[in-house]
Amino acid sequence: MTRPYAPGYRIPTDLLLKAYASGVFPMAESANDPEVFWVRPETRGIIPLDGFHTPRSLKKTIRRHPFDIRYDFDFEATIDGCAEKREERRSTWINAPIREAYIDLYRLGHCHSVEAWRAGRLVGGLYGVSLGRVFFGESMFARETDASKTCLYYLVERLNERRFALLDTQFTTEHLKRFGAIDVPRSRYEKMLAEALKGEATFYP
Numbered sequence: 533m534t535r536p537y538a539p540g541y542r543i544p545t546d547l548l549l550k551a552y553a554s555g556v557f558p559m560a561e562s563a564n565d566p567e568v569f570w571v572r573p574e575t576r577g578i579i580p581l582d583g584f585h586t587p588r589s590l591k592k593t594i595r596r597h598p599f600d601i602r603y604d605f606d607f608e609a610t611i612d613g614c615a616e617k618r619e620e621r622r623s624t625w626i627n628a629p630i631r632e633a634y635i636d637l638y639r640l641g642h643c644h645s646v647e648a649w650r651a652g653r654l655v656g657g658l659y660g661v662s663l664g665r666v667f668f669g670e671s672m673f674a675r676e677t678d679a680s681k682t683c684l685y686y687l688v689e690r691l692n693e694r695r696f697a698l699l700d701t702q703f704t705t706e707h708l709k710r711f712g713a714i715d716v717p718r719s720r721y722e723k724m725l726a727e728a729l730k731g732e733a734t735f736y737p
Contacts, residue, residue, distance in 0.1 A: 542633070543558060543633035548633055549637075551570060552668055553663060553729060555718070555721065555722050556570050557571055558570055560630055561625070562624065562625070563615060563617075563628075564627070565627055566627065566629070568629050571702075573702070574717070575717055576703075576716055576721035577700070577702055577703045577705075577708065577713050577714070578698065578714060578721070579708065579712050579714075580699075580712060580714065581691055581692055581696065581699055585711050586685060586711070587711075590678060590682070593677075593678040593682060594685060598650065599650055599655065600648070601646065601647070601683070602646075603647070603735075603736050604645055605645070605647050605649075606654060607635065607638045607645045609647075609654050610654070610659050611626065611631055611645075613656075614671035626671065634659065634670070641662075642662055642663060643659060643661050643662070644662055644667075645659040646687045646690070648676075648683050655675045655676040656675060656676060656679020656680040657673060657680065658671065658673075658680060658683045658684060660687075662733075664729035664730065664731060664732060665695065665697040665698065665729070665732065666697065666700060666728045667698070667699050669699060681711075684711060697728040698724055
């Protein structure tokens with residue numbers, strides 16, 4: 533289900549947090565489209581925190597420690613990395629109002645990034661929204677092999693350490709299914725969301 537948002541309008545942070553708390557999130561058709569619309573999928577993607585699967589090849593990468601993993605070190609660079617056009621993806625849903633809104637949430641402590649650095653260069657990362665004991669994953673990117681996958685691994689590790697209850701991926705993809713992502717019906721998801729919002733967890737520091 534989608535509902536259009538006023539073109540070029542700044543998304544108020546209180547409205548954005550209320551939307552997440554009710555199972556709704558914003559998207560845009562493309563980076564150049566000033567409009568934003570709200571999405572409430574019939575089925576929702578999640579990665580069960582007790583069922584995360586680490587592929588064998590990723591385990592080998594993690595054992596080598598090729599990346600310096602940082603949290604909230606350069607949030608703006610991370611969201612910009614997620615918005616980059618790449619060969620396999622010519623457009624992005626991160627437009628100017630969405631970028632501004634998530635930077636505002638970051639400044640309020642409700643948005644966070646996991647970043648992979650090598651030799652002083654950001655080579656991959658992900659970001660998402662933290663509310664209650666829920667982490668809503670938004671987007672990820674990689675400029676080097678396994679960089680974003682490693683960030684996902686460390687995200688799940690941190691969420692478990694900090695006693696989060698739900699990792700929302702919005703949708704499932706074949707890529708995310710390799711890590712244990714599953715689809716749940718909206719009614720079940722909204723019950724899980726309501727339960728996870730009752731508590732409080734701290735992502736960073």
